[in-house]
Each structure stands twice: as structure tokens, then as C-alpha cells.
Amino acid sequence: MKEAAKVISVVFHPLLMTTYLFLLLTYFLPVILQPAQPSIWIILLIFVTTFALPAVNFLLLRLTGSIRDLSMPHRHQRILPFIFISAIYIFVTVMFYWKFPIPNLLRLMMIVSALVVFATVVTFFYKISVHSLAMWGAVGMMLPMNKVSEIGSLLIPTAIVIVIAGMVMSARLALNAHTPREILIGSTSGFAIGFFGMIILF
Numbered sequence: 061m062k063e064a065a066k067v068i069s070v071v072f073h074p075l076l077m078t079t080y081l082f083l084l085l086t087y088f089l090p091v092i093l094q095p096a097q098p099s100i101w102i103i104l105l106i107f108v109t110t111f112a113l114p115a116v117n118f119l120l121l122r123l124t125g126s127i128r129d130l131s132m133p134h135r136h137q138r139i140l141p142f143i144f145i146s147a148i149y150i151f152v153t154v155m156f157y158w159k160f161p162i163p164n165l166l167r168l169m170m171i172v173s174a175l176v177v178f179a180t181v182v183t184f185f186y187k188i189s190v191h192s193l194a195m196w197g198a199v200g201m202m203l204p205m206n207k208v209s210e211i212g213s214l215l216i217p218t219a220i221v222i223v224i225a226g227m228v229m230s231a232r233l234a235l236n237a238h239t240p241r242e243i244l245i246g247s248t249s250g251f252a253i254g255f256f257g258m259i260i261l262f
Contacts, residue, residue, distance in 0.1 A: 061234055062234060062235060064231070065230075065231035065232075065234040065235045066231075066235065068227055068228055068231040069191060069228070069231050069232065069235065069237070072191065072194075072195065072224060072227075072228050073191075074190045074191055074193070074194035075110065075111045075114050075115060075145075076111055077194040077195065077197070077198055078106055078110040078111070078169075078172050079103065079106050079107045079110060079111055080198070081168075081172075081198050081201065081202075082102070082103055082106045082168075083103055084202075084214075084217050084221075085168075085205075086098045086099075086102070086103060088209075088213045088214050088217050089205060089208070089209055089213060089214050091208070092164050092205060092208065093162060093164060093165060094162075094164070095161075095162065096160075096162045096165065102165075109148070109152040109155075110148075110149065110152065110172070113148050114144070114145045114148055114149075117141065117144045117145065117148065118141055121140065121141055121144075126140055126141075127140070127141060133237065134187075135183060135186070135187035138183045138187070139180075139183055139184060142176075142179060142180040142183050143180055145176055145180070146173075146176050146177050146180045149169075149172065149173040149176045149177075150173055150177070152169065152173075153166070153169045153170055153172075153173045156169050164262075167261040167262060168201070170257070170261060171197075171201060171253065171254060171257035171258065171261065172197075174253055174257060175193060175194065175197045175250060175253050175254065178193075178249065178253060179193055182249075186242075186245075187238070187242055188238075188242050188245045188246040188249070189229070189232050189237070189238040189242050189243040189245075189246035189247070190246060191228050191229075191231075191232050191246070192225070192228065192229050192232065192238075192243045192244075192246035192247040192250060193246040193247065193249060193250035194250060195221070195224065195225035195228050195229075195247070195250065196225055196246070196247040196248070196250035196251040196254070197250035197251065197253055197254035198221055198225075198254065199218070199221055199222055199225055199251060199254065200250065200251040200252065200253065200254025200255035200256075200257075200258070201254040201255070201257065201258050202214060202217070202218045202221060203218060203255060203258075204255065204258040204259060204262065205258065206218060225247070229243050229247065
């Protein structure tokens with residue numbers, strides 16, 4: 061059971077959620093990324109900037125002894141890495157603003173960055189489940205997008221993501237990585253930021 065929970069936690073790591081989200085949109089709702097055409101290069105750019113760069117940052121902090129465990133079980137261990145990740149995401153969002161004339165891509169990245177910054181600020185005071193925040197942030201973003209999907213192409217993917225979000229929450233509980241309250245706060249705040257971010261920006 062715990063091995064399965066570990067696999068789920070790794071496969072659906074919060075840093076990977078942006079790449080997964082854009083993969084889903086590229087395949088099921090490419091119109092939202094116009095005027096850009098669906099491209100592996102956009103996905104690769106998203107992967108490098110939102111996963112690879114922060115992951116390297118984690119490894120460097122581990123090698124220098126700034127963090128002792130990559131899982132960062134204690135709140136105070138998360139503060140410095142989260143600050144660096146927030147800086148990376150904000151920089152990437154600004155880069156998209158200046159270099160890539162794709163308005164909806166910029167808006168989506170603004171919401172993702174808001175999720176990251178929120179997680180960082182909260183971590184100064186309280187430990188929440190960032191896995192739950194990321195998963196339900198994606199759900200919150202996808203639900204409003206179903207309205208612009210003419211043939212309901214995003215309906216099944218949204219339902220699958222909701223099921224996966226439940227699996228991730230259960231996995232975090234099974235690993236004793238979080239309390240039910242930490243998971244509840246992460247999931248509700250993530251959903252609220254994702255959903256209302258979409259309503260406001262789109």
C-alpha cells in the first residue's frame with residue numbers, strides 16, 4: 061500500500077502538474093492556446109521551466125545541505141526551496157509576457173504562479189499539502205474551461221483528474237505525510253485559486 065502511495069506521490073508531484081495540464085489542453089482543448097499551434101516544443105518549454113529548473117534547484121539545495129530530505133517532511137525545511145521555486149515561476153511568467161505573444165498561455169501561467177506563491181506564503185506559518193493544492197488547482201482551472209469546449213472534449217479528462225486528485229490525497233494520508241486538515245486546506249485553497257483565477261482572467 062505504501063509503495064503504491066509513494067509511486068502516486070512521485071508520478072503526480074506538484075512540479076509536474078503544469079506540464080500535465082498543458083499536455084491535456086494541447087490534446088483536448090488546443091483552441092485555448094491560440095494563436096500558438098499545438099507543439100511538442102511548447103510542452104518541452106513548460107517542462108523545462110516549471111519542472112526541470114526547480115528540480116535542479118532542489119538537488120543543489122540537497123547537495124549543499126540546505127535541506128536534509130527531498131521529501132521535506134517538516135515545514136521549516138520547505139521555506140527556502142519554496143522561495144526559490146516561487147522566484148523561478150514568477151520569472152517564467154514574466155518571460156512569457158515579454159517573449160511569447162500567447163495571451164491565454166500567460167493567463168494560465170499567472171494562475172499557476174499564484175498557486176506556487178500562495179503555497180510559499182502559507183508555508184511560513186503552516187504546513188499544507190502542496191500535492192493536494194496542485195491537483196485541485198488543476199481541477200479548479202479545468203472546470204471553467206469545459207464551458208468553451210464545444211463538444212465536451214474536456215469533460216472526461218476533468219473527471220479523470222478529479223479521481224486522480226482523490227488518489228493523491230489518499231496517498232499522502234497513507235504515507236503519513238500530512239494530516240487530514242493539511243490536505244483539506246491544500247485542496248480547498250488550490251481549487252479556489254484555480255477556479256476564481258480562471259473566472260477573473262478569462
